[in-house]
Amino acid sequence: MxxxxxxxxxxxxxxxxxxxxxxxxxxxxxxxxxxxxxxxxxxxxxxxxxxxxxxxxxxxxxxxxxxxxxxxxxxTPYQKAITRAEKQSLSIQDAGIESGVPKETGISLTADLCPSHRPLDKRIFTDIFNEFKKVEQPVPVALSVTGIWMRQHPQDLEWLKQMQAKHEIYITWINHSFNHRVSLKAPLKENFLLEPGTDISYEVLETEKAMLKNGLLPSVFFRFPGLVSDQQLVYKITDFGLIPVGTDAWLAKGQQPQAGSIVLIHGNGNEPTGVNDFIKLLQSKTQSIAKKQWLLYDLRESVDEEFQGQ
CATH class of the missing domain: 2.30.30 (SH3 type barrels.)
Structure with a gap:
């Protein structure tokens, strides 16, 4: 690494x-x-x-x-995953891959870093490291990052990179668009990346360039802002070679994770409820974690295993 x-x-x-x-x-x-x-x-x-x-x-x-x-x-697992995401492209919310199949009971944690004036919610990362360090190190976590967040939070980004450099966490960087525009009034079909006039090429490629300039390695995953897309947009993203990744457990919305869930919380300081719920979930799993019965999975391995041998 x-x-x-x-x-x-x-x-x-x-x-x-x-x-x-x-x-x-x-x-x-x-x-x-x-x-x-x-x-x-x-x-x-x-x-x-x-x-x-x-x-x-x-x-x-x-x-x-x-x-x-x-x-x-x-x-290959990659092509099977892209095909699955395209087949699940019709719903306006949460298209893409929503879960993987890990070896044991556990989840893949994804935390979204949408534009925010608040600082990074560091509790997520310090708590998962402290909870898992005896059984799993570095601890895998996938972060959906926007270009604007990287620009506005250089110190927070540096702090995450330091945690990775010290092998405390291992980050899969997910493209979450550059601007992550959102309207409080527009209907979903004209909101987020579906907003008229959106330059999808800019949203995807400028984020990757910003990652590379900041010393991050872009992954093959993409998460739609607001988890909002339509079929045409899903196909635009897969045309970039990227796999849309959704969630079946958005904690702040009260969705409970199952074995293999791709869990969503927001790490940008805007969703303390989801973070608190995740920390409670961690605390409830202390014994299972100690016995390696409940682990965090690398999103890539979790998705990869789902499509191996199909």
């Missing part, structure tokens, strides 16, 4: 599909860009859903259209 480099001078950042090979692994190419005169790819391991950034020159490469790439990798 190495620290992600900061790419400060990103140019020509764009969607690019293809096959890349560096013995013994086949990778799927999702993006290409230049930084300080060197050419880079964002690569995906379609078996494990892990991403990485690497120099283009290290790989044997075959450019492909999105259709060719998805067909080439059709038997």
């Amino acid at each position: 190495f620290a992600q480099a900061n790419y400060r001078k990103i140019e020509n950042y764009k969607v690019f599909y293809g096959w890349a090979h560096h013995f013994p692994q086949d990778w799927m190419i999702l993006r290409q860009f230049e930084n300080e005169g060197k050419a880079y790819y964002m690569l995906l391991n379609p078996q494990t859903l892990a991403t990485k950034i690497d120099e283009r020159s290290f790989y044997e490469v075959k450019p492909m259209s999105i259709t060719e790439a998805r067909n080439y990798f059709r038997n």
Whole structure:
């Protein structure tokens, strides 16, 4: 687990599909860009859903259209997960993957960092570390981050990166759009990313660039702001090669997590109820955690296992 480099001078950042090979692994190419005169790819391991950034020159490469790439990798957990998300694209709220199938009882924790004037709710991270450090370290957590939040909270972001650097937590960074616009008046079908005039390419790619400039590694997951989307928007996101991830347990709404749940709380200081509920849930599981009967799962592994061998 190495620290992600900061790419400060990103140019020509764009969607690019293809096959890349560096013995013994086949990778799927999702993006290409230049930084300080060197050419880079964002690569995906379609078996494990892990991403990485690497120099283009290290790989044997075959450019492909999105259709060719998805067909080439059709038997992988990645492609099965994308297909599942597209099949669940009709509902206006909570399209995408809502749960995985972990080995034991446990959950995947996702915390959303939407734009907020309040500071990061650090209790989530200190409490999960303290609760799990004897049985699971680093503790996996997935954070849905917006471009605006990163811009407004550099110290909080640095604090999270330090926790990761110390191997206390391991973060999967989920793209949560750049602006996360929301209207208190507009109906859902014209709200969040469905707001007329939204530039979806900007919302997706500028967030990835902001992650890279801040030393974060973008994952292959995307979470819709407000969990609001329509079928057309879901397909726009999967055209970027990203897997929409929903939730079946938004704690602040009173939804109870089951085995394999993808749990949603807000870590941006705007939802203390959900955070309090999660901390109570942790406290109620102390004995199960100690016996390794209730664990936090890496979102990638949880989704990956769901689609292995299908």
